[in-house]
Amino acid sequence: MFVFYDFEVFAHDWLVVLVSPDEGYRKTIVNDRDELARFFDANCRKIWVGFNSRHYDVYILKAILLGMDPKKVNDFIIRDGNDGWRYSEAFRDITVLNYDVMQNTDRGLKYFEGSLGSDIRETSVPFDIDRKLTQEEVAETARYCTHDVEQTIEVFLQRKADFEAMTTLIRMFELPIECISKTKVQLAATILEAARCTYHDEFDISIPGNLRIDRYRHVVDWYRNQENRDYSRKLDTVVAGVPHSFGWGGVHGAIPCYSGSGWYVNMDVASLYPNIMLNYGLLSRSCNPLRFKYIVDTRLRYKAEGKDDPSKNAIQKALKIVINGTYGASKDQYNSLYDPRQANNVCVYGQLLLLDLIEHLEGHCQVIQSNTDGVLVRLPDGSQEAYDAVDDIAWEWEQRTGLRLEFENYVKVVQKDVNNYVMVGEDGHLKVKGAYVQKPTALSYDLAVVNHAVVEQLVHDVPPAQTIAACDALKDFQLTKKISSKYEGLYLGEKRLQERCVRAFATKDQKAPGLWKRYLKDGKLKKVEGTPEHCRLVNGNVNGTSVPEWLDKDWYVRLAEKRAGDFTDRRNKE
8 A cells, every 4th residue: 555765866876765564575776767667657556655755755756757867856856945846847747646744844854763762873975976876885875765764654653643534534525546645735725625816905804793892992903003914013912911912823921930729710712713714704715615614514523423433533533634724724825725814814803802702801810821712710719609700701702702612620830931831630630831841752752851850840849850860761861953954064062973963962071062053154153052061962773771871960950940940930929
């Protein structure tokens, strides 16, 4: 069913590694167009999976099959920064069922390899070598490329649910299998039968007719003012005693450096943007609104039935991709759903309707924070009467706006700001947000021990030194750093590194240098953010490795103490 693949292209050579876990083979083809053509003909109906293959590898494959020079296509894409499809109209003549595991926010395959604890050392064969490769260089490149394909398979397995959701949607809406090559938002546009249109009313802003805002009318007036219809503008103001920002994204407000205990109620608006689009007629004008409503209704039905039926649960998760992707696609000028007026109105409606709720809650509870689709409040005396008052306000708001609130109770809140917090539920479960407290995942595994120590300090008052002393897994101390193309390279002190992605650790060796990066534009060196003054790099596999004697645990303790301190301030502690 699958062929996992990766190309490496040089001035006078190319090679591709092809792995099929289903059939248990791996194959390397070097400079042999005919062999590649035979392989492709035999496997053209399989799904070809790569990392960043949508932007690179699929065009190298097509170029070689068409007898073109892959190096010219490589330079067109990599050196000149062009989209691969622009190179030749002939690319349209070859259909590849290409599935790309890379997502828009990814930091690259090497970063994922670092998070997975895998070997992230680069090949010693330079890609700008201007001669034929030796046999030894070909062999080393093949080993390097094979490792990347193996890691692509691992990323695919970590994200297999995304692939299954895509195939579920393709089957459900009877789309051709070629749609597997689309992004999620491109697939959403196809399912919603979107037809590209050109609009010239991006800032034709309206105001919800059912608003009941008096105390904060100046916020409504800000959106009415034509001078503010600019994405660079925002309104900073105080709402319910809390600093808030309004603009052309979601509303944000929070008591800075707050910590407290009591009865907290988090009220999130269920599917805020999709329901605003439906209830207020703000869906992209380029698509079929009846199809969108059908998808929303079907998903809600399957979500309810899916509690006891795994197959229906899988379908509702797949439909969620279409629903959630529609708003973002309406802001994407390259998507058929593009309709910036509708997107801007959805955003404005969301902010004002939430402000409406906050205004009515004020005086009945303390607002702790608000975000794009919800508000967190603390009941003044923790009584049932106080809760009932809040519940009544919420019910009236729901009836008037056509939106629905989901309640969740918490007993402790510690927040640095609206994007960084820890909440403790009644049953002890944690809701966390922010890089300092986020629980690590297989594909994002940096400073895991520090994050754990910060949470333990904030929630249970466990000193970071105690948490960090108890950890003996080297991987939990790793900090993976990857530089972008605007930097010439990484440096460990004065030594230029071959790698552009490294795994750094703090070392007790006071003579060890720090990690630096050199700007390509002016040649200036800059210390890599967040790294210790004295670094040791371990770019090989670290899985299962215990903490060595040279690791400076005190550096991690100091970092955890500082980060925990950023969350707390006695002026806001209750």
